[in-house]
Structure formats: C-alpha cells, structure tokens
Amino acid sequence: MNYFKIAVLAIGLLATGCFTQNSGSTQIVSANQKQEKLTNIKYSSHERNVMDVYLPADRSPKTAFLVHIHGGAWTQGDKTYDTKISEYLLSQGIAVANLNYRYANLTDTHLPELLDDIDNVVKYLSSHSKEWNTRKNGFSISGGSSGAHVSLMYAYTRNPQIKTIIEMCGPVDFTDVQTLQYIKSANLLEVLDKMSGNKAVWSPGDKIPDAYVKTSPAKFVNQIPTMIIHGDKDEVVPIQQAYILENALKAKGVQYKMIVVPGAGHLITKLPEDEQTVFTNVAEWLKKYGTN
Structure with missing residues (x-):
C-alpha cells in the first residue's frame, strides 16, 4: 500500500473518524428497570462537554459501562458519528457514554486537556452510579481513529482502573518515521501539533520531538486488556500502526486480541458485513472484560 497518497482523502476521513454515521434511538421498558437514553448531558463547563448516556434495562x-470517544483528528467530529454502535451495544445490555470533548488547538488545548475532559466524564458517571444503578468504577473505554488514540492515552497514563480498551483504526506511535512522513505528506503535521503541543516543525532527518514521544500510546502500554480493530486497506492510519501496538502488548505480556478487517479502509464499518464484524466483536469483548 502507498501510504503517501491522497492527502485530501486523508483529511476528509480523519475528520469523520472510522465509523459511518447514524442517528435516532428507542426506549424500551422492562418489568424491572427501563432502558434509557439520556441526551446532551453536561459533564463539565466547556460548550463541547456534553454526552449521551445509554442505560440498558435490568x-x-x-x-x-463503555466510555466512547469519537474520531475527527482531535480537531473535528461529533458524538453523533457513533450513535449506531452505541445503540447496538445498548441492545446487548452494555451501558455507553458517547461524548463530545474539546477540540485541540495550537494555543491552550492539547492532549492533557482532552484527557481532562475524559476524566470529568468518568467522574460524572461515577457520581451518578447510585441514581442509575450502574458501576462506580472499572469503566471500559473505546474510540475510533483519533478517539482510539485518546482512549489509549487515557487508560495508559491517567486511569489504570479502566477495565479494558477497544481501539479502532487509531494512530499509536508518532515516533515511527514512516508514519511521520505520511502525516507530513498529507499536510497533517499541524493537526498533530495541535494535539501534542509540539512547537517546532518536524522534517525528515530531524530528531523526533519530545511532544510526539509523550503522546504515543505504544510507549505507555500497561496491563489493561486491549482489543485492536483495523482495516488492512486503511489509507489514513496505516495498519503498521496496529502491528506496532500489538508488538508492544506482546512485549509486556498484556491480554489482547487483534482483528484485521480484510479489505476495509479507515471507515471500517462502511460495508454491512464489516460493521457486523466490528460491532459483534466489540460487544463480546466487553461482555468478557468489562463486567464484574
């Protein structure tokens, strides 16, 4: 695969994350406890700090309880991108918080601020556990594309009590020169610098900026069970990134599962059969590692 092509396509796909979009919801009442969807809950002070919470019956x-983070190159996107997977997981008896977070910029909002937003979500969910009859801790976390990156960094560097991580088509190592060359060729270095807080312009042959090292999840792997899902024709985040994370997990002896979706690009749920593969595997993994 040529990883240095189609810069416009890369920017467009990074803006939408790795899922197709959907909207709408249902509410079902059981004999014991109703299934609920709570929309646009304010979890912190910024205008982007809202989330939809899906609570299963019984x-x-x-x-x-899954905390889910949308894609969009850290600078775009919306929780509505991931309504469909949230509702599927709800149908499988899994609670989901599908959230918006602050966009990264070149001045005052970088990865630490994005992680602060995720931390505020977790605190909000914990504080409402008695009201909702949900868990107080031991949440799971997932995301697509840049949301996968944020999910990994939150679990690996902020909250070791996360029970499991599911990362889908996410970038994991910004110290990989081939990846940086691709990012530069696609005119996405500024996006990376917004997220990482890097101030110097990187060029091939330069030392890898410390900001890129400090925001590479593969450098911070811990013992949290991790699922990797990636398309082998991903034209935005090369599948080599998934293999880098797999090798880091192996080296640490971490429980993991890697699912390669044959023929899938960055929008890994574009085809119905691929969507079913992704959704069912996510649900099965959460039922195994996200409970108790």
Missing part, C-alpha cells in the same frame, strides 16, 4: 453495578 442493569446493575456489574454491567459493562
């Missing part, structure tokens, strides 16, 4: 403090 839930308990042992029910898996």
Whole structure:
C-alpha cells in the first residue's frame, strides 16, 4: 500500500473518524428497570462537554459501562458519528457514554486537556452510579481513529482502573518515521501539533520531538486488556500502526486480541458485513472484560 497518497482523502476521513454515521434511538421498558437514553448531558463547563448516556434495562453495578470517544483528528467530529454502535451495544445490555470533548488547538488545548475532559466524564458517571444503578468504577473505554488514540492515552497514563480498551483504526506511535512522513505528506503535521503541543516543525532527518514521544500510546502500554480493530486497506492510519501496538502488548505480556478487517479502509464499518464484524466483536469483548 502507498501510504503517501491522497492527502485530501486523508483529511476528509480523519475528520469523520472510522465509523459511518447514524442517528435516532428507542426506549424500551422492562418489568424491572427501563432502558434509557439520556441526551446532551453536561459533564463539565466547556460548550463541547456534553454526552449521551445509554442505560440498558435490568442493569446493575456489574454491567459493562463503555466510555466512547469519537474520531475527527482531535480537531473535528461529533458524538453523533457513533450513535449506531452505541445503540447496538445498548441492545446487548452494555451501558455507553458517547461524548463530545474539546477540540485541540495550537494555543491552550492539547492532549492533557482532552484527557481532562475524559476524566470529568468518568467522574460524572461515577457520581451518578447510585441514581442509575450502574458501576462506580472499572469503566471500559473505546474510540475510533483519533478517539482510539485518546482512549489509549487515557487508560495508559491517567486511569489504570479502566477495565479494558477497544481501539479502532487509531494512530499509536508518532515516533515511527514512516508514519511521520505520511502525516507530513498529507499536510497533517499541524493537526498533530495541535494535539501534542509540539512547537517546532518536524522534517525528515530531524530528531523526533519530545511532544510526539509523550503522546504515543505504544510507549505507555500497561496491563489493561486491549482489543485492536483495523482495516488492512486503511489509507489514513496505516495498519503498521496496529502491528506496532500489538508488538508492544506482546512485549509486556498484556491480554489482547487483534482483528484485521480484510479489505476495509479507515471507515471500517462502511460495508454491512464489516460493521457486523466490528460491532459483534466489540460487544463480546466487553461482555468478557468489562463486567464484574
């Protein structure tokens, strides 16, 4: 695969993340506890700090509760991108918080601020555990594309109590020269610098900026069970990134599963059969590692 092509396509796909979009919801009442969708809950002070919370029927403090982070190159995107997977997981008896977060910029909002937003989500969910009859801690986390990157960094560097991580088509190592060359060729270095807070312009042959090292999840792997899902024809985040994370997990002896979706690009749920593969594997993984 040529990883240095189609800069415009790369920017467009990074802006939408790795899922197709969908909207709408249902509410089902059970004999014991109703299934609910709570929309646009304000979890912190910024205008982007809102989330939709999906609560399954007959839930308990042992029910898996997933914090899900949308893609969009850290600078765009919306929780509505991931309505469909959230509703599927709800149908499988899994609680989901599908959230918006602050966009990264070149001045005052970088990865630490994005992680602060995720931390505020977790604190909000924990504080409402008694009201909702949900877990107080031991949440799971997932995301697509840049949302996968943020998910990994939050679990690996901020919250070791996360029960499991599911990363889908995410970048994991900005110290990889081939990846940086691709990012530069696609005119996406400024986006990376917004997220990482790097101030100097990187060029091939330069030393890797410390900001790129400090924001590379593969450098911070810990013992949290991790699922990797990636398309082998991903034209935005090369599948080599998934293999880098796999090798880092192997080296640390971490429980993991890697699913390669044959023929899939960055929009890994574009085809119905691929969507079903992704959704069912995510649900099965959460039922195994996100409960109790």
